[in-house]
Amino acid sequence: HFFPNVSSIPPSLLPNTTAGAWDSFHKLSGCHSGQTVPGISKLKTYLHYFGYIGNASKNYTDDFDDGLESAVKNYQLNFNLNTTGELDEPTVNQILKPRCGVADIINGSSTMNSGKAASMVGHTVAH
Amino acid sequence: YSFFPGMPRWSSRRRDLTYAFDPRNQLSDDVKRVFGNAFTRWSEWTPLTFTESSNYDTADLKIGFYGGNHGDGEDFDGVLGTLAHAFAPPRGLLHLDSDETWIIDDVFASGSPSAMDLESVAVHEIGHLLGLGHSSIEEAVMFPTISSGVRKVELARDDVEGIQVLYGSNPDSNSTVGPTFGGRETSGAH
Secondary structure, X not given: OEEEEHHHOOHHHOOOOOOOOOHHHHHHOOOOOOXXXXXXXXXXXXHHHOOOXXXXXXXXXXXXXXXXXXXXXXXXXXXXXXXXXXXXXXXXXXXXXXXXXXXXXXXXOEOOOOHHHHHHHHHHHHO | OOEOOXXXXXXXXXXXEEEEEOXXXXXXXXXXXXXXXXXXXXXXOOOOEEEEOOOOOOOOEEEEEEOOOOXXXXXXXXXXXXXXXXXXXOOOEEEEEOOOEEEXXXXXXXXXXXXXXXXXXXXXXXXXXXXXXXXXXXXXXXXXXXXXXXXOOOOOHXXXXXXXXXXXXXXXXXXXXXXXXXXXXXXXXX
């Protein structure tokens, strides 16, 4: 659907909510390690897709386990959030935002601000 | 800024890249113009040039709009959520979610919770086509998330530093003087 601006969009095409693919994550706000909450397994799939949880699994549990806490901390680090390891409101709000489908962490190594270090190494070698 | 593992980039013999649109999408000239603008954002800062081609099969960079499962294992998910994705050099594929409501001119009148600015997403994905990964710098075009109603099309300093590690600066302009670094334009509603 392409429109020059919003006023030209037929109202029937404009959903009046921000219900997107990840809307169910709202319910996870406040969750922390040690809890078991329905819906956490879907968040684990999301974090795996974007590189924060390494090993793929078809049946993630709803347990807020150590692996999830570590993934949430990595996510918070990448997005300049407090690294609480908990699903606090700022973290959930960021997760809900529309985004690019490319992973933030690829092969478990390149984080979102590793470029400078890589280019410095390259630069040093060039010298 | 960050790179894909192994820092893939287009080789020094490939500075003049071509791009084409999937003919099945039958895109209007207005939509194509948005991508032309988006490519210019990167050619301003690098020795790269981008030329539209009508031959989809032979173009270096292929752009298409698809919904749901479109055969590359990276399914789209309907309104919002994942908006688009692109592949590292030299694969040259850029896919956008056809289920989104794309605004091609004036996102500022938005106020809509689901209208996305097409040029902002195009500029970001072209960064991936050229070899950039995501950035933690929120002002950067390569920051992974963008809210509806937000337009972010000019490269920030972080984007320019990253792309110039891969390709160097635009020989026609001094890298310290050139287009202004971008900022984020948001609608009043936000």
